[in-house]
Amino acid sequence: MNSVYPTTGFESEWKAAHDRLExxxxxxxxxxxxxxxxxxxTVLRQAALKHAQNPGESPMVLAMNEIHELLDQWFAKxxxxxxxxxxxxxxxxxxxDATKRWPGAFLADEVPADFQRTLRACxxxxxxxxxVSRMVPxxxxxxxxxxxxxxxxxxxxKDLPPSLVTKVIAFVLSGFTIWSGNRLR
Amino acid sequence: xxxxxxxSDRRWSFxxxxxxxxxxxxxxxVARISAHGWTIAAAGLFVLFLILQAQIVYGFTLAVxxxxxxxxxxxxxxxxxxxxxxxxxxLLPATAxxxxxxxxDVSRVFQxxxxxxxxxxxxxxxxxxxxxxxxxxxxxxxxxxxxxxWFELCKQVQGFGHIFYRKxxxxxxxxxxxxxxxxxxxxxxxxxxxxxxxxSIMTGSTFVRLASLMEKNPxxxxxxxxxxxxxxxxxxxxxxxxxxxAYGPLFVAGANFWQLDNAxxxxxxxxxxxxxxxxxxxxxELPPSGKLGTRxxxxxxxxxxxxxxxxxxxxxxxxxxxxxxxxPPHLPASLQRDxxxxxxxxxxxxxxxxxGLTMPSRVNILVGVMAYASSPLWLLFLLFSPxxxxxxxxxxxxxxxxxxxxxxxxxxxxxxxxxxxxSPGCRTAAGGRxxxxxSTIGETIYSVILAPILMLFYTQxxxxxxxxxxxxxxxxKRTDDEGPSWRExxxxxxxxxxxxxxxxxxxxxxxxxxxxxxxxxxxxxIVSIPFSRLMASNRLGLLSQRKGWFLIPEETQPPxxxxxxxxxxxxxTDAPTQTGDEAEDFxxxxxxxxxxxxxxxxxxLHERQQVPVxxxxxxxxxxDQLLRNGPPALSLRDKRILLWDADSMLLLHRKLWxxxxxxxxxxxxxxxxxxxxxxxxxxxxxxxxxxxxxxTGAV
Numbered sequence: 047m048n049s050v051y052p053t054t055g056f057e058s059e060w061k062a063a064h065d066r067l068e069x070x071x072x073x074x075x076x077x078x079x080x081x082x083x084x085x086x087x088t089v090l091r092q093a094a095l096k097h098a099q100n101p102g103e104s105p106m107v108l109a110m111n112e113i114h115e116l117l118d119q120w121f122a123k124x125x126x127x128x129x130x131x132x133x134x135x136x137x138x139x140x141x142x143d144a145t146k147r148w149p150g151a152f153l154a155d156e157v158p159a160d161f162q163r164t165l166r167a168c169x170x171x172x173x174x175x176x177x178v179s180r181m182v183p184x185x186x187x188x189x190x191x192x193x194x195x196x197x198x199x200x201x202x203x204k205d206l207p208p209s210l211v212t213k214v215i216a217f218v219l220s221g222f223t224i225w226s227g228n229r230l231r
Numbered sequence: 232x233x234x235x236x237x238x239s240d241r242r243w244s245f246x247x248x249x250x251x252x253x254x255x256x257x258x259x260x261v262a263r264i265s266a267h268g269w270t271i272a273a274a275g276l277f278v279l280f281l282i283l284q285a286q287i288v289y290g291f292t293l294a295v296x297x298x299x300x301x302x303x304x305x306x307x308x309x310x311x312x313x314x315x316x317x318x319x320x321x322l323l324p325a326t327a328x329x330x331x332x333x334x335x336d337v338s339r340v341f342q343x344x345x346x347x348x349x350x351x352x353x354x355x356x357x358x359x360x361x362x363x364x365x366x367x368x369x370x371x372x373x374x375x376x377x378x379x380x381w382f383e384l385c386k387q388v389q390g391f392g393h394i395f396y397r398k399x400x401x402x403x404x405x406x407x408x409x410x411x412x413x414x415x416x417x418x419x420x421x422x423x424x425x426x427x428x429x430x431s432i433m434t435g436s437t438f439v440r441l442a443s444l445m446e447k448n449p450x451x452x453x454x455x456x457x458x459x460x461x462x463x464x465x466x467x468x469x470x471x472x473x474x475x476x477a478y479g480p481l482f483v484a485g486a487n488f489w490q491l492d493n494a495x496x497x498x499x500x501x502x503x504x505x506x507x508x509x510x511x512x513x514x515x516e517l518p519p520s521g522k523l524g525t526r527x528x529x530x531x532x533x534x535x536x537x538x539x540x541x542x543x544x545x546x547x548x549x550x551x552x553x554x555x556x557x558x559p560p561h562l563p564a565s566l567q568r569d570x571x572x573x574x575x576x577x578x579x580x581x582x583x584x585x586x587g588l589t590m591p592s593r594v595n596i597l598v599g600v601m602a603y604a605s606s607p608l609w610l611l612f613l614l615f616s617p618x619x620x621x622x623x624x625x626x627x628x629x630x631x632x633x634x635x636x637x638x639x640x641x642x643x644x645x646x647x648x649x650x651x652x653x654s655p656g657c658r659t660a661a662g663g664r665x666x667x668x669x670s671t672i673g674e675t676i677y678s679v680i681l682a683p684i685l686m687l688f689y690t691q692x693x694x695x696x697x698x699x700x701x702x703x704x705x706x707x708k709r710t711d712d713e714g715p716s717w718r719e720x721x722x723x724x725x726x727x728x729x730x731x732x733x734x735x736x737x738x739x740x741x742x743x744x745x746x747x748x749x750x751x752x753x754x755x756x757i758v759s760i761p762f763s764r765l766m767a768s769n770r771l772g773l774l775s776q777r778k779g780w781f782l783i784p785e786e787t788q789p790p791x792x793x794x795x796x797x798x799x800x801x802x803x804t805d806a807p808t809q810t811g812d813e814a815e816d817f818x819x820x821x822x823x824x825x826x827x828x829x830x831x832x833x834x835x836l837h838e839r840q841q842v843p844v845x846x847x848x849x850x851x852x853x854x855d856q857l858l859r860n861g862p863p864a865l866s867l868r869d870k871r872i873l874l875w876d877a878d879s880m881l882l883l884h885r886k887l888w889x890x891x892x893x894x895x896x897x898x899x900x901x902x903x904x905x906x907x908x909x910x911x912x913x914x915x916x917x918x919x920x921x922x923x924x925x926x927t928g929a930v
Contacts, residue, residue: 062891070888072910073826110889133881136830141386172381172835173395174361177419179509181411184537186515187586 052094054101063105064090070113075140078149085153089113120153125166138168237308238491242591245292245489252288252639257281259632276615279608286605287639289598294478294643297485301650306487310454310546314440314447323359323442324422326502331365331409334373335429340364341380342800343432346792348388350435360438361421362394365409367402371870374398375818375832380800382831387801396835400875406498407514407530414509421505428499430557431458434792437553441502444548450492452507452543453535456554457483458500461785461793463558465714466775467565467766470677471558473670473781476661478647483549492544493591495599498531500554504543508534511541517581522698529575532599533582536592555785555793561767562681563715563723566688573603573692606689613752617742633748644671660784670781680762683755687727714767717760724759731756813902816862819870820902822880829884836877850879858886861898 052060067086076082093108100108114132121135139145145152148161260280264273300306328347332340344362351357364381368374381396388394399412410426418424423445425438437456445451457479460472487494512534517525527533535545559565576599583593583600648671651657652664661667715723731753739746755762765771775781785793813820822828842850853869862870873879892900 066888069907069910070826072914073824073906075827104891106891107889110885114885114889130833130877130881133830133833136826137382137834140827140830141382141391143386168391170382170385170391170834171395173363173397174392174417174420176416179415179419181414181418181509181513183513183515184511186517186581 052090052097052105054094054097055105059105060090060094063093063109066106067109067113070110074136074152075145076152077145081150081152081154085113085116089116092116116153124157124162134170135165137170138165141170142168241491242489245296248296249285249288249292252292253281253285256284256288256632256635259635260284263632272615276612279612279615282608283605283612286601287636290482291639291643293485293488294481294646295485296488297481297483298643298646298650300484300488301480305550306484308491309487309550310444310448310451310548311550314444318443320443320446323356323439324446325420326360326423326425326438326442327363327413327417327421327505328360328425328427328438329363329365329410329413330427330429330431331367331406332377332429333367333406334370335368337373337376337380338800340377340429341384342796342798343430344394345384345388345800346795347433347435347438348390348394349795350792351438352388352435354435354439356439356442357393357435359442360393362390363413363417364394364396365413366396366398367405367409368398369402371816371867371874372818375822375828375874378831378835379828384800398835404514404526405528407527410530411513414505418505418509424503424505424508426499426501426503428556431500432461432555432792432796433500434553434790437551440551440553441548445502445504448544448546450542450544451546452504452538452541453494453496453501453545455494455496455501455545455547456551457547457549458497458554458556459783459785460558461555461783462796463560464769464772465560465767466771467561468558469772469775469781470674470766472783473661474674474678475558476783477651477667477671477674478643480549481643481647481650483547487547487549490547490591490595492546493539493589493595494535494545494547495595496531496535496545498529498534500556503538507538507541507543511543512537517578523574523578523696527575527578529572529579529599532576532579532596536582536585536588536596539589539592540587553790553792561714562684562763563719563767566723569603569685569689570692570695573689574696576600576603577693577696603689603693606686607693609686610690613749617745641675644675647671657784660782660787662779662782662787666779666782673780677766679751680755680758683731683752684724684727684759684762686752687730687756714769715764717764720760720763720767724756724763727756727759813898813905816870816898819862819874820899821906822874823883823887824902824906826884829880832874833877833880836875836880842876842878847878850876851882854879854883854886857883858890858895858899861896863898864896 121131385391463469463472
């Protein structure tokens, strides 16, 4: 870290670039302090070289562009066939908890084979593959004439007349109702 | 499983029993009116009486039939009987469990999914089931929190590939549209679909059992479980969940007696056969009819009717267990939900006359409609009832009719208490004999006060469904630690209180003989403000629980799924809660700043084929505006446009991190400071960092 000595720009500018970079790698959940410093140094060194060629550019912009480029290149090397490689790479990295399980492997030149394998195998899909089909609304048909009481009662009771037992119960209950009605009157 | 004549006998006997009780009531009423002579008002009163009596008799018959069946050890004809309890096919077919959500409590939803996923995994059949969280959340913060929670959950339970998340860009047709959208995209991948609500919980064994029952009964289109209200904290919730526990089984068992293969569907905690559901149950548009609207708000009853029309059976598996939901925390929240349901049920009137439906389906629809439509009829009945008091004396028949009505209304409660007490397991779980009796009495008093309050509100809701516009589809309140304030309760209930006091004064002046009878109805609205406030109290709820009142087995012997549900959803990277100016756009700020959240969000967005140059220029300009002027300067629509565009979100992330703080709006400077502080705190807490060197800042 301390071995980076930019030849152009102001110290305050490089300090700001360093702080921003440090916050960013912290946000990437890098847990290994040594690894963090290694990445920051590498990125700042690259940014310093670019700043020497283009002193008008802000060191912070250069440093952040550099780390995004580093992420793109590193993920492209590990998981070459994916689209938006940094996005899918990062999400896979978080999904497998790589920074905890393989501390020091993220953004390293040499990565353990099992880490590479796990990262490549990791598929973070919010939904399964589409299997598009149709679900067409039924037309609404209203027909008051369709509903006549005998048919309706037939449907209610599966188109069958009541059995003898049910008829007897109905008869007894009807008789009781008429009797009680007369009594009340 | 049953022959047509068996079904026919059951339904006939149910119809006859109902008709008998209805005619008995009618005879009493005719005798009473005849004593005074028939007038137009008396005839109107008689018609109203018949309609309302039919509803009361229907409830009574259900409860008595259910009680009789339960006393005999349960109905022999029920879907759960078709498969031995320990029977499970070796391989279950692919089943999707969908959780449609709309601006819900993110922690509760994802903790619920976690619990159900783990419970399912423990059965050994987890591989056959996929969870889908289908979001229609309009609140940007909620949407982005859902994405984060989905990722965290999948990571924690190793659920990638089995737990999915989808956010609809265009939230057409509310929940039914959300379900239909799922079916169109992934329906053909699954044989069965289990629909849950945001507050639903089902155990793994219940999921497995439902899928097994569908396999066993290929004609079954829908199996509805009896989901019981649990986890109540306020007194309102606890009384309601006790009522559902104590009385519910009688009513559902009674309903199964006559409904059989034509049961009701409540839209959640149920399994559906996907193929016929997709073919026959897409919601039609209703004919234009004033304020009712053409889009169906409550889809469940209609779907059950449509799938039954297509020849598939709809069963209620009321004794399955392991199926739960949560009740609204207080009366105002419950009324908010009822307003929506009422509007939906009023739309169902159209389906009473829809071609080709079975008669039991029409009865189910009618029962749903009458749940609300009976309220204005009760109110009319009360307005007509002075006819019976002309002359200023209380006739004997009135007392007798009152006793009969009370018998019909209260007998189900008595039978339910008896049923609970007679079962040793239930008796212990509900706190013992004395507590069950006291709780039933307490619940009855509560119901007497609540019923007229609901009558007045439901009358308003029915009116507004036809004349006052849409009920909308707002977020449902499922928990409320504070409860409504006295002021809120006053705003909600004051008009009814004034109305009730005025009515009591008027009756006392004009028909004093009627006052004692009417007070039973008026007492509810008169005390509605303190009643609503006290019922919402969590403290009283807790006190009643400590005293052993209104206990349910899930409180005394909670299953581990419910115990675990009470823990908050844990996230390893919880961001600080934001207050003040930044709170409104907190989610957006975090998604732009945090590389992890940014990549989760971008990866969840669909790839856009080709964005026209002018659109891209517009998006870039919006990005600049967002960074330069801060999120509050952008409209909600513009923020949503940016959030839906993956390239814009990536651009924002890179631009923000690459530009000096001085270039940002003050809002972003504050957000960055808070964010950096949270990173530092996380590091200091030692959650992620390995202690070694101290950070060096020198260059």
